[in-house]
Amino acid sequence: xxxxxxxxxxxxxxxxxxxxxxxxxxxxxxxxxxxxxxxxxxxxxxxxxxxxxxxxxxxxxxxxxxxxxxxxxxxxxxxxxxxxxxxxxxxxxxxxxxxxxxxxxxxxxxxxxxxxxxxxxxxxxxxxxxxxxxxxxxxxxxxxxxxxxxxxxxxxxxxxxxxxxxxxxxxxxxxxxxxxxxxxxxxxxxxxxxxxxxxxxxxxxxxxxxxxxxxxxxxxxxxxxxxxxxxxxxxxxxxxxxxxxxxxxxxxxxxxxxxxxxxxxxxxxxxxxxxxxxxxxxxxxxxxxxxxxxxxxxxxxxxxxxxxxxxxxxxxxxxxxxxxxxxxxxxxxxxxxxxxxxxxxxxxxxxxxxxxxxxxxxxxxxxxxxxxxxxxxxxxxxxxxxxxxxxxxxxxxxxxxxxxxxxxxxxxxxxxxxxxxxxxxxxxxxxxxxxxxxxxxxxxxxxxxxxxxxxxxxxxxxxxxxxxxxxxxxxxxxxxxxxxxxxxxxxxxxxxxxxxxxxxxxxxxxxxxxxxxxxxxxxxxxxxxxxxxxxxxxxxxxxxxxxxxxxxxxxxxxxxx
Amino acid sequence: xxxxxxxxxxxxxxxxxxxxxxxxxxxxxxxxxxxxxxxxxxxxxxxxxxxxxxxxxxxxxxxxxxxxxxxxxxxxxxxxxxxxxxxxxxxxxxxxxxxxxxxxxxxxxxxxxxxxxxxxxxxxxxxxxxxxxxxxxxxxxxxxxxx
Numbered sequence: 001x002x003x004x005x006x007x008x009x010x011x012x013x014x015x016x017x018x019x020x021x022x023x024x025x026x027x028x029x030x031x032x033x034x035x036x037x038x039x040x041x042x043x044x045x046x047x048x049x050x051x052x053x054x055x056x057x058x059x060x061x062x063x064x065x066x067x068x069x070x071x072x073x074x075x076x077x078x079x080x081x082x083x084x085x086x087x088x089x090x091x092x093x094x095x096x097x098x099x100x101x102x103x104x105x106x107x108x109x110x111x112x113x114x115x116x117x118x119x120x121x122x123x124x125x126x127x128x129x130x131x132x133x134x135x136x137x138x139x140x141x142x143x144x145x146x147x148x149x150x151x152x153x154x155x156x157x158x159x160x161x162x163x164x165x166x167x168x169x170x171x172x173x174x175x176x177x178x179x180x181x182x183x184x185x186x187x188x189x190x191x192x193x194x195x196x197x198x199x200x201x202x203x204x205x206x207x208x209x210x211x212x213x214x215x216x217x218x219x220x221x222x223x224x225x226x227x228x229x230x231x232x233x234x235x236x237x238x239x240x241x242x243x244x245x246x247x248x249x250x251x252x253x254x255x256x257x258x259x260x261x262x263x264x265x266x267x268x269x270x271x272x273x274x275x276x277x278x279x280x281x282x283x284x285x286x287x288x289x290x291x292x293x294x295x296x297x298x299x300x301x302x303x304x305x306x307x308x309x310x311x312x313x314x315x316x317x318x319x320x321x322x323x324x325x326x327x328x329x330x331x332x333x334x335x336x337x338x339x340x341x342x343x344x345x346x347x348x349x350x351x352x353x354x355x356x357x358x359x360x361x362x363x364x365x366x367x368x369x370x371x372x373x374x375x376x377x378x379x380x381x382x383x384x385x386x387x388x389x390x391x392x393x394x395x396x397x398x399x400x401x402x403x404x405x406x407x408x409x410x411x412x413x414x415x416x417x418x419x420x421x422x423x424x425x426x427x428x429x430x431x432x433x434x435x436x437x438x439x440x441x442x443x444x445x446x447x448x449x450x451x452x453x454x455x456x457x458x459x460x461x462x463x464x465x466x467x468x469x470x471x472x473x474x475x476x477x478x479x480x481x482x483x484x485x486x487x488x489x490x491x492x493x494x495x496x497x498x499x500x501x502x503x504x505x506x507x508x509x510x511x512x513x514x515x516x517x518x519x520x521x522x523x524x525x526x527x528x529x530x531x532x533x534x535x536x537x538x539x540x541x542x543x544x545x546x547x548x549x550x551x552x553x554x555x556x557x558x559x560x561x
Numbered sequence: 562x563x564x565x566x567x568x569x570x571x572x573x574x575x576x577x578x579x580x581x582x583x584x585x586x587x588x589x590x591x592x593x594x595x596x597x598x599x600x601x602x603x604x605x606x607x608x609x610x611x612x613x614x615x616x617x618x619x620x621x622x623x624x625x626x627x628x629x630x631x632x633x634x635x636x637x638x639x640x641x642x643x644x645x646x647x648x649x650x651x652x653x654x655x656x657x658x659x660x661x662x663x664x665x666x667x668x669x670x671x672x673x674x675x676x677x678x679x680x681x682x683x684x685x686x687x688x689x690x691x692x693x694x695x696x697x698x699x700x701x702x703x704x705x706x707x708x
Contacts, residue, residue: 115584115585115586115587115636116585118585119585121585127584127614127615127616128584128585130584130638130641130642131584131585131636131638134636134637134638135636135637199587200586200587200588200589200590200611201587201611202610202611202612204612205612241590242590243590329590332685332686333665333684333685333686334685334686366665366685367665367667368637369637440590441593441594441597444590444593444594445594445597445598448594448598452689460686461685461686465686471667471668471669474667474669549612550612550614552614
């Protein structure tokens, strides 16, 4: 059996490479002239601004309600962050993957966690061993988070975590072990737990009330303790993947935002403390013009909501930042190279829609986790858009298009109508009683029927199928590190100071049971080498749920009354 | 939508199909859509949903007296889970219940899946007509002695 690499074999790239990649180099704007040589402006607008109702409704780029973008010079002043996802196997495997992605020119890393760790299930759970590290990095303890980060100083380099449960507590615990102050840590995660309930996790894994409480607690803790830590909230991307149209993404996302903000304000935070730290995690699907309109409608609705409903005064609360991933569910298994064209168009939609960071899906996403070649092509796609296509030259290049403006209005209108209905029912009720799930199911059924009846054509799926197809290569990796990682995890559980851990677990249980913010207590328990399964399981028990959502294992702790 | 006969036209009782997912996979869009489409075609669906263990699913197959089982996977560990499920089904005496798979199933794995006892494989692009056809044939075959 190969011995797992220790931290020293897994050190991050040289100081300069790291500085240039994670911190510094974005996709650079190399040219403001057209390809044909004409100079262009930062943005274009109506010559009759003062009397134009269009201007009153949309503003200019950088002006309320930010329909046209959050800055006048948009990408000229600050390029979007080119992101790539990395994550498989053991923390050491993922650390190596990060190195590779940085070498290929990725500026921002999105770390993907395996399904077990995302669901706070330990890698030694008896029912799910085959899944450890299979679709992301296994990250069940603070020690593993330290291994993943290697020598990356998280007060200087931001790593974006494409995950929700336990992510911030793990990062915080690792930072404390690095001797770093929590108020200086950078990076981001996606603390939208309600979205998980809707995206296939269901009430068994994440009951709606516990989801909501955990999101509010997490955001409150982050805002008060780590103000530089960015929050990808709401996580609209997964909602789209589950089955919502663009206006549905806005409606359900805003319902989650509104409910969460209301509770945060009740806890004494101000809207201008919270909203500037939020970034909407969005999708860019294949309908180019509709997606551009969606980003515009979303920013306008957000700005108005922050100002009119929550009384925001800070412009940064009103100007919504958007983190975009192109739509995984638009990519198809058949003739996967066609997905390169899809992802390129979707990436262009995101940029014409003015997003702040962009992860372009790899063409092989429907086949396997990304191969190195596919990841490189995704990076090159964005570089082509930046340097050749001119996607970054001018803010809101489609503003003023009759078509896009009409779509923008229509999407906002539909989103507001759905949002009103959801808020009438009450968000938590609409989640628990399956209302939102039914909306998604109906949408998916409609799409399926349209595909069958050829009212919707997807190349290679229900039309233009090739006669013979070569099978794409699949990503593979050596699982020996993963197996060693599981053994090491079991050994950690055996060798830690059990009494100290037990005390902290009991404190966590009591804080959670009394309805307090349990995030400090979670961090403390992780620092005593509690695992994510043990820490989250304890929170579940304190809220009246089973320790193991799969009801296979029992809690090893005695919680008392 | 299709020219398949409705259940009322057939002499046999309603087919009971158990649909579910194993492990922690959350990609339930396909299986939920399939469940509705099969219901529309007169199949009785026992929808077990996501997050089942092999043991739990086998117990459900027994308790519900299912005529066949449909599994959906969007994650890469379907070989392991399917083998575990079929082993458990055989141990519990329901190894004769046909098993079909859908989702992101790589064609390279078809032989291995069939060898372990999977009788229907419906990867990307499969048509509902083909799935229905399979179900009717598989349930007919299920009356024969178990392998």
